[in-house]
Amino acid sequence: MSFADLLRVTPGTTPDLEAIDPDGTPGFDGDKDAGHEALKPLRVELADFQERLWAESRESLLIVLQALDAGGKDGVIRKVVSAFNPQGTRVTGYGVPTEEELRHDYLWRIHANAPGHGRIGVFNRSHYEDVLVVRVNELVPESVWRQRYDQINDFEAHLAANGTRIVKFYLHISRDEQRRRFRKRLDNPEKNWKWSSGDLETRSKWDDFQSAYTDALARCSTDVAPWFIVPADRKWYRDLAVAGVLAETARDMNPRWPVIDEDLSAIVIPE
Amino acid sequence: MSFADLLRVTPGTTPDLEAIDPDGTPGFDGDKDAGHEALKPLRVELADFQERLWAESRESLLIVLQALDAGGKDGVIRKVVSAFNPQGTRVTGYGVPTEEELRHDYLWRIHANAPGHGRIGVFNRSHYEDVLVVRVNELVPESVWRQRYDQINDFEAHLAANGTRIVKFYLHISRDEQRRRFRKRLDNPEKNWKWSSGDLETRSKWDDFQSAYTDALARCSTDVAPWFIVPADRKWYRDLAVAGVLAETARDMNPRWPVIDEDLSAIVIPE
Numbered sequence: 001m002s003f004a005d006l007l008r009v010t011p012g013t014t015p016d017l018e019a020i021d022p023d024g025t026p027g028f029d030g031d032k033d034a035g036h037e038a039l040k041p042l043r044v045e046l047a048d049f050q051e052r053l054w055a056e057s058r059e060s061l062l063i064v065l066q067a068l069d070a071g072g073k074d075g076v077i078r079k080v081v082s083a084f085n086p087q088g089t090r091v092t093g094y095g096v097p098t099e100e101e102l103r104h105d106y107l108w109r110i111h112a113n114a115p116g117h118g119r120i121g122v123f124n125r126s127h128y129e130d131v132l133v134v135r136v137n138e139l140v141p142e143s144v145w146r147q148r149y150d151q152i153n154d155f156e157a158h159l160a161a162n163g164t165r166i167v168k169f170y171l172h173i174s175r176d177e178q179r180r181r182f183r184k185r186l187d188n189p190e191k192n193w194k195w196s197s198g199d200l201e202t203r204s205k206w207d208d209f210q211s212a213y214t215d216a217l218a219r220c221s222t223d224v225a226p227w228f229i230v231p232a233d234r235k236w237y238r239d240l241a242v243a244g245v246l247a248e249t250a251r252d253m254n255p256r257w258p259v260i261d262e263d264l265s266a267i268v269i270p271e
Numbered sequence: 272m273s274f275a276d277l278l279r280v281t282p283g284t285t286p287d288l289e290a291i292d293p294d295g296t297p298g299f300d301g302d303k304d305a306g307h308e309a310l311k312p313l314r315v316e317l318a319d320f321q322e323r324l325w326a327e328s329r330e331s332l333l334i335v336l337q338a339l340d341a342g343g344k345d346g347v348i349r350k351v352v353s354a355f356n357p358q359g360t361r362v363t364g365y366g367v368p369t370e371e372e373l374r375h376d377y378l379w380r381i382h383a384n385a386p387g388h389g390r391i392g393v394f395n396r397s398h399y400e401d402v403l404v405v406r407v408n409e410l411v412p413e414s415v416w417r418q419r420y421d422q423i424n425d426f427e428a429h430l431a432a433n434g435t436r437i438v439k440f441y442l443h444i445s446r447d448e449q450r451r452r453f454r455k456r457l458d459n460p461e462k463n464w465k466w467s468s469g470d471l472e473t474r475s476k477w478d479d480f481q482s483a484y485t486d487a488l489a490r491c492s493t494d495v496a497p498w499f500i501v502p503a504d505r506k507w508y509r510d511l512a513v514a515g516v517l518a519e520t521a522r523d524m525n526p527r528w529p530v531i532d533e534d535l536s537a538i539v540i541p542e
Contacts, residue, residue, distance in 0.1 A: 055464050077358045086355070087348045087362045087395065124358065179540045186535040193326050193529035200540065258464035264457040269450045269471065 003027050003244035007228040009221035015229060017210050017217075022174040022233040028240060035236040042243040043083035049250035050084040050120060056255040057118035060164040063246070064126045066216075067171035068209060069199045070181035072232045073124050076171070079239040080246070081122050090115065093124040106130040106148070107155050114159060127152060128168075131216050136208045149219040160224035167249055168225060169242055170217060171232035175206060274298050274515035278499040280492035286500060288481050288488075293445040293504040299511060306507040313514040314354035320521035321355040321391060327526040328389030331435040334517070335397045337487075338442035339480060340470045341452035343503045344395050347442070350510040351517070352393050361386065364395040377401040377419070378426050385430060398423060399439075402487050407479045420490040431495035438520055439496060440513055441488060442503035446477060 115121030221227035232238040386392030492498035503509040
């Protein structure tokens with residue numbers, strides 16, 4: 001069975017995050033080394049896909065990455081997104097909104113970074129923070145964030161109807177794994193600059209975030225913009241599964257090399 | 272001797288493009304296989320540099336790529352720029368200006384894409400087109416483009432004074448090599464969509480472009496924003512030399528991991 005079929009949140013259903021093992025490796029029997037090997041041809045396939053997507057310049061691909069802190073978003077970008085030619089790929093990270101962004105609706109900054117024809121856009125965090133951290137930390141009243149699921153679905157449907165393929169990944173890690181990664185981060189001078197005291201505060205609201213994620217995954221996994229829940233305690237599986245879903249998406253999109261009508265072989269190039 | 276020292280256009284001097292062999296491999300004695308091997312550790316070094324640049328978030332790096340058609344700009348992006356984490360790297364291609372861009376001075380769209388702190392910006396073509404194709408095709412009067420060398424130097428000095436390191440590469444190919452690459456492009460269905468009839472027109476103005484490049488290289492190679500002339504008939508050497516100059520630049524910039532004052536080892540992460 002495909003990674004996409006195994007990991008997709010079926011539209012209209014509510015995933016039970018507690019029942020999904022963050023340490024699991026659905027769809028793959030091998031070990032870490034085998035996982036690394038399996039990733040290689042997928043990276044080649046993704047690179048080839050990107051060239052055709054760019055050449056055809058008809059559709060776009062939008063990849064949304066969401067996870068709790070230390071969930072592995074950066075790792076996916078480094079290990080999987082790096083397979084694409086940087087020329088046609090743009091990664092946008094969404095942090096606390098700027099003053100200017102706050103003077104607009106929450107989808108304004110998102111829309112501005114939607115990928116153009118032939119391009120791949122990668123969102124490191126996204127508009128989903130507006131129903132996640134914004135909800136958990138009560139930054140807007142419930143009456144406001146409650147409306148957003150429908151608004152997001154409408155927005156994503158609009159992008160899809162206009163040629164953007166959307167795939168959304170929730171990287172699912174366990175409480176224990178987050179603790180181990182935080183500890184590593186704190187103890188490594190090449191990583192501890194990433195530490196923020198907010199990380200512990202967010203961790204203390206673990207259950208609230210799980211509830212908020214469950215609602216976002218349940219209400220916003222649609223046919224045109226599905227969510228995939230990727231068990232992410234094992235980094236190698238996480239990368240393999242994301243690359244696998246992307247490769248399956250690429251096969252389905254199957255952009256074609258443009259066909260030139262003119263007989264180019266007749267063209268003479270002067271000395 | 273370093274690639275940078277061998278390939279840099281000494282500020283205040285005029286390079287003799289005819290005297291520079293596009294098939295040469297200055298600074299490297301090995302063959303193609305050795306060149307591919309030598310590129311690998313440079314890619315690792317560039318990836319490490321990028322992480323520190325991003326972590327420190329103090330300076331920026333701007334890489335300008337210029338060449339005639341089929342000169343290898345896309346290849347450098349695929350083979351060298353891809354070493355950087357896509358999260359901190361943004362490639363901007365500059366084509367014919369849009370209507371909105373034309374309502375502004377020619378540096379407006381350039382400045383808008385200058386890399387922020389900790390970021391790497393890569394320009395596939397650049398403001399130099401405004402003293403190259405614009406000059407050769409007489410899109411503005413000479414009195415206008417003549418002023419631009421000083422304007423460009425002032426602009427680049429401004430970026431440099433505000434924390435952006437600038438390195439500019441001219442990929443130097445021969446007339447014969449361009450013809451071979453055009454032929455390959457025309458005869459390959461995965462490449463012929465790149466073909467434009469304008470390519471032949473530009474080729475027919477080869478000498479004009481060489482003159483225009485010579486002036487740009489002579490007048491705009493400065494201490495803070497040097498030009499490097501990279502012999503580019505051999506793709507493997509071109510990639511190696513660009514990576515070499517970038518690695519030497521990276522060593523000189525030498526961004527540091529931020530040092531955290533707080534004693535992070537004392538932090539307890541709750542279960």
